[in-house]
Amino acid sequence: MFTLLKTAERGKARLGRLETDHGTIQTPIFMPVGTVGSVKAVKQEELKDRIKAQIILGNTYHLYLRPGLDILSDAGGLHSFINWDRPILTDSGGYQIFSLSDIRDLEEKGARFKSHLDGSEHWFTPENVVETQRIFGSDIVMMLDECPPHPASYDYVKESMELTHRWAKRGREAFLNSEPRYGHRQFQFGIVQGGTFDELRNESARFMSELDTEGIAIGGLSVGEPTELMYEMTNLNTDLLPAEKPRYLMGVGTPANLLQSVARGVAMFDCVMPTRNARNGMLFTRNGTINIRNAKWKHHHQPLDEAFPSELCQVYNMSYIHHLFKCNEILGLELASLHNLTFYLWLMEVVRERIQNNTFDGWYEEMSKQVDVRI
Amino acid sequence: MFTLLKTAERGKARLGRLETDHGTIQTPIFMPVGTVGSVKAVKQEELKDRIKAQIILGNTYHLYLRPGLDILSDAGGLHSFINWDRPILTDSGGYQIFSLSDIRDLEEKGARFKSHLDGSEHWFTPENVVETQRIFGSDIVMMLDECPPHPASYDYVKESMELTHRWAKRGREAFLNSEPRYGHRQFQFGIVQGGTFDELRNESARFMSELDTEGIAIGGLSVGEPTELMYEMTNLNTDLLPAEKPRYLMGVGTPANLLQSVARGVAMFDCVMPTRNARNGMLFTRNGTINIRNAKWKHHHQPLDEAFPSELCQVYNMSYIHHLFKCNEILGLELASLHNLTFYLWLMEVVRERIQNNTFDGWYEEMSKQVDVRI
Numbered sequence: 001m002f003t004l005l006k007t008a009e010r011g012k013a014r015l016g017r018l019e020t021d022h023g024t025i026q027t028p029i030f031m032p033v034g035t036v037g038s039v040k041a042v043k044q045e046e047l048k049d050r051i052k053a054q055i056i057l058g059n060t061y062h063l064y065l066r067p068g069l070d071i072l073s074d075a076g077g078l079h080s081f082i083n084w085d086r087p088i089l090t091d092s093g094g095y096q097i098f099s100l101s102d103i104r105d106l107e108e109k110g111a112r113f114k115s116h117l118d119g120s121e122h123w124f125t126p127e128n129v130v131e132t133q134r135i136f137g138s139d140i141v142m143m144l145d146e147c148p149p150h151p152a153s154y155d156y157v158k159e160s161m162e163l164t165h166r167w168a169k170r171g172r173e174a175f176l177n178s179e180p181r182y183g184h185r186q187f188q189f190g191i192v193q194g195g196t197f198d199e200l201r202n203e204s205a206r207f208m209s210e211l212d213t214e215g216i217a218i219g220g221l222s223v224g225e226p227t228e229l230m231y232e233m234t235n236l237n238t239d240l241l242p243a244e245k246p247r248y249l250m251g252v253g254t255p256a257n258l259l260q261s262v263a264r265g266v267a268m269f270d271c272v273m274p275t276r277n278a279r280n281g282m283l284f285t286r287n288g289t290i291n292i293r294n295a296k297w298k299h300h301h302q303p304l305d306e307a308f309p310s311e312l313c314q315v316y317n318m319s320y321i322h323h324l325f326k327c328n329e330i331l332g333l334e335l336a337s338l339h340n341l342t343f344y345l346w347l348m349e350v351v352r353e354r355i356q357n358n359t360f361d362g363w364y365e366e367m368s369k370q371v372d373v374r375i
Numbered sequence: 376m377f378t379l380l381k382t383a384e385r386g387k388a389r390l391g392r393l394e395t396d397h398g399t400i401q402t403p404i405f406m407p408v409g410t411v412g413s414v415k416a417v418k419q420e421e422l423k424d425r426i427k428a429q430i431i432l433g434n435t436y437h438l439y440l441r442p443g444l445d446i447l448s449d450a451g452g453l454h455s456f457i458n459w460d461r462p463i464l465t466d467s468g469g470y471q472i473f474s475l476s477d478i479r480d481l482e483e484k485g486a487r488f489k490s491h492l493d494g495s496e497h498w499f500t501p502e503n504v505v506e507t508q509r510i511f512g513s514d515i516v517m518m519l520d521e522c523p524p525h526p527a528s529y530d531y532v533k534e535s536m537e538l539t540h541r542w543a544k545r546g547r548e549a550f551l552n553s554e555p556r557y558g559h560r561q562f563q564f565g566i567v568q569g570g571t572f573d574e575l576r577n578e579s580a581r582f583m584s585e586l587d588t589e590g591i592a593i594g595g596l597s598v599g600e601p602t603e604l605m606y607e608m609t610n611l612n613t614d615l616l617p618a619e620k621p622r623y624l625m626g627v628g629t630p631a632n633l634l635q636s637v638a639r640g641v642a643m644f645d646c647v648m649p650t651r652n653a654r655n656g657m658l659f660t661r662n663g664t665i666n667i668r669n670a671k672w673k674h675h676h677q678p679l680d681e682a683f684p685s686e687l688c689q690v691y692n693m694s695y696i697h698h699l700f701k702c703n704e705i706l707g708l709e710l711a712s713l714h715n716l717t718f719y720l721w722l723m724e725v726v727r728e729r730i731q732n733n734t735f736d737g738w739y740e741e742m743s744k745q746v747d748v749r750i
Contacts, residue, residue, distance in 0.1 A: 037698065041705040045690070067673070067698045075676050075694060083691055298442070301450050315420070315458055319450060323412065323442045330416040330708060 001187075002215065002246045008360050012238060012265035015355045018215070018246055020139040021184035022079065022087040023054070027246060027267035028351050030258065030344045031057045031089060033275065036066060037082040040275045041330075041337040044084050050311060051341045052349075055087040055139070057270045060132055061096030064122075065115050069135050077137030077182050089140035089270075092129045092191075095147050095251075108166070110144065126171035130178060130188075137182045142217065143171040145191040150224040157195035164193045165207050172211055187214035189248060192237055195220055196229050205240040216241050217248040218266070222257075231260055238265030255284055255347055255371040259364045262351055274340035279333050281325050283312075284343045288373030292336065297322040304339075309346070312339040347371075376562075377402075377590065377621045383735050387613060387640035390730045393590075393621055395514040396559035397454065397462040398429070402621060402642035403726050405633065405719045406432045406464060408650065411441060412457040415650045416705075416712040419459050425686060426716040427724075430462040430514070432645045435507055436471030439497075440490050444510050452512030452557050464515035464645070466625075467504045467566075470522050483541070485519065501546035505553060505563075512557045517592065518546040520566040525599040532570035539568045540582050547586055562589035564623060567612055570595055571604050580615040591616050592623040593641070597632075606635055613640035630659055630722055630746040634739045637726055649715035654708050656700050658687075659718045663748030667711065672697040679714075684721070687714040722746075 006015040016027040032039045032047065034056045039047055047053040058078060067081070075081035078088055097103060097113045105112035110125030126144045133141040145164040148157050168190050175188045190208040194200030208216050218237050221230045234249060241247055248268035249261050258269055274284065281292040285305050290297075300318040308314075312321060312335040324332030354360035381390040391402040407414045407422065409431045414422055422428040433453060442456070450456035453463055472478060472488045480487035485500030501519045508516040520539040523532050543565050550563045565583040569575030583591050593612050596605045609624060616622055623643035624636050633644055649659065656667040660680050665672075675693040683689075687696060687710040699707030729735035 036702045036704065037695070038702075038704045038706045041709070043686075043706060043709065045686075066702060067694070071673065071694060071698070074674060075692070081692070081695055081698075083695070298446065299449065311418075311420075317450070317456075317458075319442070319446060320412070320456055320458070323446070323456075327411045327413075327441060329411065329413045330705060331413045331418065333705060334416070334418065334709065 002244065004244055006355060008355055009358055010361045011263050013262050013351075013355050013360050013364075014265055014267060015352055016246060016267055018267075020087045020187070022085060022139055025054045025087060026352055028258075028262045028348055028355075029054055029268055030348050031055050031268060031270040032341050032344075033057050033059075033270055033272045034082070035059045035272075036062045037078060039337075039341070041279070041333045042275070042341065044082065046338055047084075047341075048086065050338060052345050053086070053341070055089060056084065058088055058090045058136070058138070059096060060090050060093035060129060060136070060142075061100065063090070063136065064093060064132055065117055069132060073135050077135070079137055079182075087139040088136070090133050090136050090138040090142060091250075092142040092144040093124050093132075094129075094145045097124060098147060106146070108163070110167075111146075126167040127174040130171055130174040134178055134181055134186070137180070137184065137186070139184070139186060140215065141175065141186050141188045143168050143188065143190050143213075145193060145219055147193070147220050147223065148195055150196065152195055154197055154200075157193070157197060158200055161193045161195075161200055161204050164191065165204070168208065168211055172213060189213055189215040189217050191217040191219040191250070192241075193220045194233075196225050196233055198236055201233050201236050202240060205237045209240065209242050213245075215246040215248060215268075217250050219250050221249065222251045222253055227257070230257075231264060234261055234266060235264045241265075255344070256368040258344075258347065259351070259368045259371070263360070263364050274344045275337045278336035278340040281336070282340075283336060284340050284371065285375070286343075286371065288371060288375040290375050292318075292321055292325045292332070308343075310339040310342040311335060377619065379619055381730060383730055384733055385736045386638050388637050388726075388730050388735050388739075389640055389642060390727055391621060391642055393642075395462045395562070397460060397514055400429045400462060401727055403633075403637045403723055403730075404429055404643055405723050406430050406643060406645040407716050407719075408432050408434075408645055408647045409457070410434045410647075411437045412453060414712075414716070416654070416708045417650070417716065419457065421713055422459070422716075423461065425713060427720050428461070428716070430464060431459065433463055433465045433511070433513070434471055435465050435468035435504060435511070435517075436475065438465070438511065439468060439507055440492055444507065448510050452510070454512055454557075462514040463511070464564075465508050465511050465513040465517060467517040467519040468499050468507075469520045470626075472499055473522060481521070483538070485542075486521075501542040502549040505546055505549040509553055509556055509561070512555070512559065512561070514559070514561060515590065516550065516561050516563045518543050518563065518565050518588075520568060520594055522568070522595050522598065523570055525571065527570055529572055529575075532568075532572060532575055536568045536570075536575055536579050539566065540579070543583065543586055547588060564588055564590040564592050566592040566594035566625070567616075568595045569608075571600050571608055573611055576608050576611050577615060580612045584615065584617050588620075590621040590623060590643075592625050594625050596624065597626045597628055602632070605632075606639060609636055609641060610639045616640075630719070631743040633719075633722065634726070634743045634746070638735075638739050649719045650712045653711035653715040656711070657715075658711060659715050659746065660750070661718075661746065663746060663750040665750050667693075667696055667700045667707070683718070685714040685717040686710060
């Protein structure tokens with residue numbers, strides 16, 4: 001369960017601790033994304049020992065389709081299947097059925113969709129996504145929601161939010177009326193929606209607060225709206241959400257997004273950016289982002305940042321990393337993915353130290369600018 | 376330099392030690408292939424600590440084109456560029472200019488070819504491939520040769536062999552008249568050719584023996600001829616090659632090929648098979664080869680071989696490895712590559728122990744059959 005350890009003297013940044021049966025998560029925290037049960041190009045051992053990931057995320061939509069519930073049930077759950085003994089959060093599948101699959105039917109009952117893999121038809125309901133995540137054995141179970149696109153009309157967003165709220169009630173009930181399968185506790189998080197309409201955001205935050213789940217996610221952001229609007233909506237939500245619960249801003253974001261959102265009271269983040277951008281040759285550093293393929297690195301026979309504790313920085317020179325990307329070598333993808341995730345987790349560690357030492361407020365604005373530079 | 380430690384009581388299997396300034400190589404040994412300076416999907420640290428590679432191979436053709444001599448020279452050589460402090464052998468580029476590039480001209484002077492990357496024209500000569508490998512700083516430098524295809528006529532193979540011999544004289548002279556650049560010793564290996572003609576094979580073996588290089592490679596095999604013929608030619612060659620020098624069978628092969636060739640007196644091997652086949656989902660085990668994608672592994676919630684010391688076997692169940700390949704996850708490529716190379720180096724370690732203990736002769740025929748099974 002969550003313990004709020006400290007709130008920054010000025011502003012809303014918070015230090016917390018979320019205890020699960022797979023270990024304690026120090027917040028603010030970033031969760032690497034392991035869509036189908038693998039954080040892309042990274043080994044479980046590296047996730048633990050090098051990246052120092054405290055929790056990873058899996059996608060219900062993908063895992064439900066592959067390997068499927070029979071395999072995951074036979075394996076004794078997702079932790080055992082992928083050999084990961086720290087916490088796992090799984091989303092509800094809602095986001096992916098709207099973005100990846102072919103939705104056939106969206107109704108009170110739930111959503112009927114066609115798999116993007118083989119066209120087979122399936123239903124996700126507020127109840128069966130709970131059951132599915134019971135089979136996964138996820139430490140944190142997310143509720144089924146509808147995530148409207150941006151922009152969308154007030155009426156559309158209001159109706160969608162109300163459906164999400166009715167689903168949430170059913171999902172909470174299904175959760176409270178079912179049991180974990182593998183002997184460890186599971187928590188459930190509701191998801192605030194409401195698009196970019198203040199009134200709806202507030203209504204949704206109040207609704208989710210009353211539902212009394214173990215944590216609350218801020219959903220429906222980072223879907224194309226301007227960054228400032230994302231911060232504004234996050235701020236509105238964290239003003240209303242209960243202090244004693246962790247807040248998880250879904251699908252966010254850049255290092256600067258993380259810093260700005262921590263300052264607005266967010267505890268948890270996930271995003272494919274560090275791994276996806278790594279595979280495209282983009283590296284994050286404390287001085288900004290770089291493109292490995294840029295010719296300037298060809299003759300750079302020094303590390304990217306010799307003081308930074310990633311394998312890419314500690315073991316190799318940039319001329320070699322540049323060469324690996326030019327030759328499309330898999331090793332380049334491995335080292336870059338490992339580096340970016342190490343950076344994200346390092347940044348969260350610095351954030352936690354600074355909140356602890358009361359030096360976060362004087363630092364994060366400057367640091368947000370610094371990490372956003374293209375060098 | 377090479378020390379012959381022991382020859383099997385029966386047969387021709389030999390135990391040896393090749394000392395280089397980057398460390399000692401115990402023979403028989405398999406050399407993982409790092410074409411452009413990266414053993415595909417494997418980290419240098421894993422090569423050392425997990426696979427226990429004693430020496431790796433780089434391809435002159437590829438490295439000459441990318442990153443190129445200026446970068447490698449500025450980096451202080453290949454070891455420093457790729458951060459690998461154990462021995463490196465580089466081939467001469469001969470094989471690749473015939474198989475990959477567009478040969479424009481093959482004449483006494485050398486070979487003029489067009490890069491497969493950008494069409495640019497280059498010359499490889501017996502002298503400049505020595506100079507190139509001086510810039511690499513390779514511990515073992517290979518000579519430029521022509522590798523005829525199979526089948527080829529007697530006349531073609533004879534002429535090609537004679538050209539290879541004239542090139543070898545010039546290459547040896549260039550080597551003896553030049554100096555290492557980075558303060559560590561470099562050795563040079565000649566390459567026996569002669570196709571599958573006994574008389575030419577013998578002539579070439581005698582020629583290369585007289586040239587008195589630090590080691591001798593058996594080239595021109597594993598190019599499409601029947602396996603038995605490859606063994607026969609290898610056997611002919613090792614009958615004539617000097618006992619006090621290491622013999623390196625180029626581009627070979629399957630685990631069974633290695634065992635059979637060790638029995639015929641070979642000390643060193645290289646092949647892309649363990650890594651290439653890994654990426655295609657084929658795993659080598661002591662009981663034969665398996666295809667990860669086969670549906671039989673989908674529900675196999677046990678390790679492939681729990682007693683085998685690879686990460687794939689020690690950490691993961693096969694149902695997960697199958698899933699990773701089905702989902703085209705990079706982690707699958709990493710684990711499979713690591714496993715196959717661990718297997719190849721493990722097999723060579725067993726071979727050395729068995730030669731030492733006089734149990735190789737009674738074992739290798741049976742083991743050759745066992746590792747060749749498809750399970």
